[in-house]
Amino acid sequence: MAVTDDVVLVDQHCHGVLVTDVxxxxxxxxxxxxxxxxxxxxxxxxxxxxxxxxxxxxxxxxxxxxxxxxxxxxxxxGWREVTRRLLRAAGVGHWFVDTGYATDTSPTELADLGGGTGHEVLRVEQVLEDTTAGSATELLDRVGAALRASAAVAFKSVVGYRGGLGLPARRPSERDTRQAAERWLRGGTRLTDPVLHAWLVHEAATVGAETGRALQFHTGFGDADLHLHRADPLALTDFLRARRDVDVVLLHCWPYHRGAAYLAHVFDTVSVDLGLMVPFAGARTGAVIAETLELAPFESVRYSSDGNLLPEIHHLGAVLWRHHLGRLLDEWIGDGVLTAADAERLAHDVGGGNALRSAPHLLGDLDDQR
Ligand SMILES: [Zn+2]
Incomplete structure (x- = not known):
């Protein structure tokens, strides 16, 4: 039995599943x-x-x-039985579901199929793109108000997919922001304006800091729409140095997971996760986890699957994480690197405890499950 076997996971970034046979x-x-x-x-x-x-x-x-x-x-x-089996066998207590993509199932519907509890992760670009307003001031006010009013457990930005992660340390000036908002109101549909985008991410960071919610960033690999070199998390360094008031989670990270681990090492507000890379790396998952743990503090690494569309991805995220981190920890126990108690603590922290610490209202729930 591996120390990871009985960890109730928090899948701190995933998406919905298809509700049809394929x-x-x-x-x-x-x-x-x-x-x-x-x-x-x-x-x-x-x-x-x-x-x-x-x-x-x-x-x-x-x-x-x-x-x-x-x-x-x-x-x-049939899709329902397949989904039920694969999700339930993942052993997840909380699903943090990005509702900006693969929206066939809501967080609640995903949890109904998979057990545990579903929570929304709010994609901030979608908030702006869905907001209607008659003036720049009204647009900016409404976006800020929508972020504050949201019940989401975390915010997520896809700026890595748009202008890239080289965000400025400070929010753009009021004048520049107002002008960018006016340009947007003349017919924008997909946010790519670097000024308005920088304002939005800073606003989400401010609201996150005020309300105790983490800000997740897509970093590293993704689909063919991405310019991968603009999604290197190291490009966020100026932003991370300036915004040490908010918890930031770097998602996916590969092939930049070592750079991400460095950022988690030097900035106490930064965490890394390997979502989507765990299922994609398959039998090589252990190498990616080990390279991340070279430098990232154990309290700054989080489990996620980034499962989307196919419940196989949610399932593989969990079973490959358990299998390969379990093997790694067994090896380290055998080598005298750490004790069994240290290994158990690491597995529980990375598996869920670290994610729950930035969602304090869920913490009581974790204690119940232990
Ligand atoms: Zn995702």
Whole structure:
């Protein structure tokens, strides 16, 4: 038994799942960040191997069942039963669900399928893009008010996908912000203006600091829409140095997870998570976790799956994290690096305790589960 086996996880960043059966093509599209899923064969990857090894037995198939056998069984059982089995076997107590993408299930609906409790992570760009206003001042006021009024457990920004993570340390001047808001009101639909975007992220940071909510950033790899070099978390350094009033979580991070670990090391308000990289790395997950723990304090690392669309991703995030962190900790116990008690504390902190510390109203709940 590994020390990670009984950890009730907090999946501190994930998305909803599809509420329909899927074709072979749709399933393959869920196994890749590419915008095409025909060739190369997406099953022949670390993630594809992990689905066959870890998910097949949850559907009563032998480990390493073929893709055709897996998809046939999946459709026999139906999406609801498949989703229920895969999510429940993940052992998650809290799902923090980004409602800006893959919105087929709300946080509550995801938790109904998977057990535990669902909470919203609010995508801040969507707040601005959905706000109507007759003037620049009204727009800025309404966005600030919407952030304050939100019941979300955390905020999330995709500025890494738009202008990039090189945010200014200070919020833009009132004059520049007003002019940018006026430009936006003349027909903006997708926020890319660097001034208005910088204002928005600073505003979310301020509201997060006031209301005890963390600000999550997409960093590192993502889909083909991304310019990966602009999503290096090290580009956030000026912002992080200036905004030490708010908890910041760097999501995904790969291949910059070592740089992210450095930021978590030098800034006590910064945490890192490896969501989506854990399922994608499959059998190489242990290496990515170990490289992150080289420098990141153990209180500054958080579990997430970044599961989206296919419940296989939520499931693999959890089982690969348990398996590979468990093996790593066993090895370290054997080498005298730490004690079993140290290992248990690390597993519980990374698995959920650290995320709950920035969501204090959920803390009582964690104590109940221990
Ligand atoms: Zn995500």
């Amino acid at each position: 074709t072979a093509e749709e399933f393959a599209a869920g196994l890749t960040e590419a915008d095409t899923a025909g060739r190369p064969d997406r099953w022949r990857s670390m993630l594809g191997l992990a689905v066959r090894r870890w998910c097949a037995p949850v559907l009563d198939l032998p480990a390493h069942a073929t893709p055709a056998e897996y998809l046939a069984r999946r459709n026999d059982l």
